[in-house]
Amino acid sequence: MIGVYAHHHGNGHLQRAFAVAAAMDDEVTILTSADVGDGVNPDPARIRILPLPLDHDGPGAVAGTIDHVLEPTAGGRLHWAPLGQPGLRQRTAMLTGWIDTHRPTVMWTDISVEVTLAARLTGTPVVSTVLPGRRDDAPHALAHAVCSALVAGWPRSAGAPVPAGAADPLIPVGGVSRFAGRHPVPADRGHGRPRVLHLRGSGGEGRDHRWDAVREELGEVEWVELGGPGGRWISDPWAELCRADVVISAAGQSSVADLAAADAHVVAVPEERPFAEQDDTAAKLEGLGHGAVVGRDSSVEDRISAVRRTLERSRSTPGAGSGLREAWEIDGAAERLAAVLETVSSDPGVRAR
Incomplete structure (x- = not known):
């Protein structure tokens, strides 16, 4: 069993999760707070969905926008972990409970510092997506440091830096698209x-x-x-x-x-x-x-x-x-990311490169 966390902002994380899950032979569970519409799952028998509660109180309730949110960054060490937030507590309990029950061989987080850390604290190897931009803040550096591999959805020609906190360069797999199996006329x-x-x-x-x-x-x-x-x-x-x-x-x-x-x-x-x-x-x-x-x-x-x-x-x-x-290396991108997950899954003690 392989676990995938797909962030709920926009549609891209969930689409990428399904594209990579479809490229794998293992059973996959996608854990997400996103709304998964009917007919989106390409293989419901092998790819399961675990709906998670949101970790905020509704639209606009994000870090730094609501005065009553208490300690959302834990003193700058995390991105979003407000004190007393019931959705955050419930989703973390569901995540760790699912890991305890199903014992996934690897967890891919796309993307959350807090989910990455929660999964790693269960003793589960984690692969995380590194998104573009400047990500050298303390929470990102901590999350990068605990991962068995870091992947990026851009082509190799765009660079493979060592992210802040990491020991090895990230692995560019190319652009993962839901349309990779189609070819324009x-x-x-x-x-x-x-x-x-x-x-x-x-x-x-x-x-x-x-x-x-x-x-x-x-x-x-x-x-x-x-x-x-x-x-x-x-x-x-x-x-x-x-x-x-x-x-x-x-x-x-x-x-x-x-x-x-x-x-x-x-x-x-x-x-x-x-x-x-x-x-x-x-x-x-x-x-x-x-x-x-x-x-x-x-x-x-x-x-x-x-x-x-x-x-x-x-x-x-x-x-x-x-x-x-x-x-942009579209062809084979989902398969390359799936191969990183399978490498970590088969040998958790080796960092994928």
């Missing part, structure tokens, strides 16, 4: 009226009306918008990703991995996140020569320019992809 893009797809995710910020001005200025293009508060959602956006000449998106790890799977031409707009996570991902994307990046504070003119440049590049070779799928 070349004929779907680059023909007819130029098409721009604007993705607005579930974990992000409010509506940025500067994009409305960009859409109005680019009247010659077909502009399609998906997601965001009050927006149109579809459960499977694959066809839209493949048809678009340009995709405008935030720079979350799962978003970039899905765009890469579709070999999309990307304009990335990193949203503000703790530890500058999306800024770092966008910088990696730009550093590989794939995609344009516009800042959160960029002007309408800068955004128009970025979209037009990307459109020109996309339309110059009708039917061709951007090359991002290969550069």
Whole structure:
């Protein structure tokens, strides 16, 4: 049995958990506070779900935003462990109780310092995801230090540093995408009226009306918008990703991995996140020569320019992809992460490399 903790913020952690679980032969239990919809689990007989209570009191109840929260960081040593929080107590008891009953051979945490430490304190080997950004604070360093391996969802060409507190470099496995088993149809893009797809995710910020001005200025293009508060959602956006000449998106790890799977031409707009996570991902994307990046504070003119440049590049070779799928190492990423878990599972005393 292998245990997986998937964080509840956004949809990416849960999607990544299912993708990796599907690449394994072992029985897997995913422990999460996220809402798991019907039909999401690819193999219910082998992949089980243990719903966990939230560790806060509702929307907006996160560290540093509510005055009555007591000692949420334990003096700066943790990220979120408020005193007297019933959900936190219940979920920790459920986690350790499940470990005691099922005795998993390894626990993969994606991602939580507190869950990583709780699992390791049961004597269970832990593999944790290292997200992009600057993560040299005391809680991250402690969590990194207790893990048997650290994995990252970006390509090897983007670097394999030794994270703060760790003894060994992390293991880049490439972008883990729910669409890795699909391949874009070349004929779907680059023909007819130029098409721009604007993705607005579930974990992000409010509506940025500067994009409305960009859409109005680019009247010659077909502009399609998906997601965001009050927006149109579809459960499977694959066809839209493949048809678009340009995709405008935030720079979350799962978003970039899905765009890469579709070999999309990307304009990335990193949203503000703790530890500058999306800024770092966008910088990696730009550093590989794939995609344009516009800042959160960029002007309408800068955004128009970025979209037009990307459109020109996309339309110059009708039917061709951007090359991002290969550069971001989508193919085999879930299997590479699964192999790290299996290595630690088979020999807990050896750190995977």
